[in-house]
Amino acid sequence: MTADFGSGVLDDYLVAQYAFWAGDYDYAQERYSRAAGREPSGLRRADPPDQDHADAIIEDLGTADDLLVFVANSRERRIADKRRQFQKLASGLPADSSDLVPQPLVLRTSILRGAVWRLSARQFAMRAYVTVVKSGYHVLDRARDIARERGTEQRPQHESGDRSEGQPYSTALYEWEDPGNPFLSIVVTGLVFIEVTAFWTGRRMPTSFTPVQERLQAVLDSLSQ
Numbered sequence: 773m774t775a776d777f778g779s780g781v782l783d784d785y786l787v788a789q790y791a792f793w794a795g796d797y798d799y800a801q802e803r804y805s806r807a808a809g810r811e812p813s814g815l816r817r818a819d820p821p822d823q824d825h826a827d828a829i830i831e832d833l834g835t836a837d838d839l840l841v842f843v844a845n846s847r848e849r850r851i852a853d854k855r856r857q858f859q860k861l862a863s864g865l866p867a868d869s870s871d872l873v874p875q876p877l878v879l880r881t882s883i884l885r886g887a888v889w890r891l892s893a894r895q896f897a898m899r900a901y902v903t904v905v906k907s908g909y910h911v912l913d914r915a916r917d918i919a920r921e922r923g924t925e926q927r928p929q930h931e932s933g934d935r936s937e938g939q940p941y942s943t944a945l946y947e948w949e950d951p952g953n954p955f956l957s958i959v960v961t962g963l964v965f966i967e968v969t970a971f972w973t974g975r976r977m978p979t980s981f982t983p984v985q986e987r988l989q990a991v992l993d994s995l996s997q
Contacts, residue, residue: 781807783905790901793965794887798875799903877981879989881996883907886966888988893977896954898988900966900995908964914995915946915960922948950991954984958991966995 788803876887879898886900902908943962950956954970968991970984978984 786905787901787903790965791885791887794885794899794901795876795889796878796885796887796899796901799878799885877985879985879992881992883996884911884966884992886968886988886992888985894954894972896970896972896984896988898966898968898970898991900968900992902964911964911966911995912944912946912960912962914997916944918994919946919948950987952987954987956987956991960995966991 784803784807788800788807791797791800791803876889879886879888879900883902883904884900885903886898888896888898890896902911945962946960948958950958953974954972957969957971959967968988970988972978972984
């Protein structure tokens with residue numbers, strides 16, 4: 773049982789996994805829902821089965837896409853359940869806890885989404901990922917070029933010279949830094965997981981989030997060109 777890399781169901785499932793890793797839960801739920809609703813082999817989108825029947829249903833699934841639909845359906849509903857739990861918890865907190873939110877600030881390009889979280893008064897983190905799986909090859913090419921231009925570390929790990937569009941990405945790792953305020957440290961893995969750490973170095977904190985947002989958006993823009 774295999775799934776084609778680049779197939780619709782697999783693309784939606786992979787992007788949902790990336791979004792979940794980034795903490796972009798709204799988009800993860802959307803892409804899980806999209807994968808679960810494709811009905812690749814007549815599998816209806818229905819309430820997830822209870823555990824007693826799960827093994828029997830999996831045995832009846834005819835293709836890998838069917839299995840992805842089954843798992844995506846379950847995970848989408850799990851996110852929905854967790855969201856309801858968060859809302860119930862948040863409703864019982866004091867009014868001054870209104871800045872507690874379940875969803876990060878999201879930055880976008882035509883092929884990337886980045887979820888931005890504040891770690892401390894001066895430190896921010898962005899986890900970004902591709903929204904179209906095949907565009908990952910382009911992002912890796914851009915990451916390689918930027919790393920070479922800036923003379924930063926690049927560690928390919930026993931990679932063959934041939935790239936197959938039937939295989940996901942590579943084993944390379946690209947890292948570089950972008951001095952400025954905030955100071956940025958960027959890592960792009962061969963699976964196109966993009967991690968950016970931003971540290972505000974000025975003595976005074978900015979009066980708005982705009983300077984940090986613009987710097988992080990510029991990273992996504994540069995990888996999408």
